[in-house]
Amino acid sequence: MNPWAWNDRNPYYGTAFHLLDLDPGSDRATARARIEARRTRIRRSAERFPLFGQILSLAQINSAAQRLDSASARLSEELRTHRPEPPMDGPNELAILRELAEFALTEPAYRTALVDYQVLPKLLPPIATFPMLDEDEELS
Structure with a gap:
């Protein structure tokens, strides 16, 4: 069984x-x-x-x-049996997140960078230009 x-x-x-x-x-x-x-x-x-x-x-x-x-x-x-996730190592994890947040707020390059998600698909090449593999071909 x-x-x-x-x-x-x-x-x-x-x-x-x-x-x-x-x-x-x-x-x-x-x-x-x-x-x-x-x-x-x-x-x-x-x-x-x-x-x-x-x-x-x-x-x-x-x-x-x-x-x-x-x-x-x-x-x-x-x-x-799925076990619950172990608790985060509180102070250490939070300190890292706090440092990242402070850096993002103080660094001018990150403060002004906004992502327009409608533009992202336009940046990709057309799907017709992607190389297609035959069934017998393998990726190297």
Whole structure:
């Protein structure tokens, strides 16, 4: 079975970690607590907590929990789970952006340079002048 095959839904949505509202790096105690909290939520009012437009059932929650118990299934779930971007290195990144903004404001050449995007296509050569490759030719 190909875990990345798109049968009837996107395989990157609805992984066990998404269904259980769990971070892939969580320890076992945290995972158990989150799984039980998710079960309780679904038991009480599943319609209040849809995931990707789908109302979850207890069977789906139990199945997701079982997938995390198997090492190979857990690895597959981890590979398909998108993780949030790490936070920017705040002060350093912002200092670089501030320097660039100050330079652009103080440098006369950059301050007066405006780009007219309607002119850009006119600057390109006509498409008929582009060299066309045959199917058998390769770029060198």
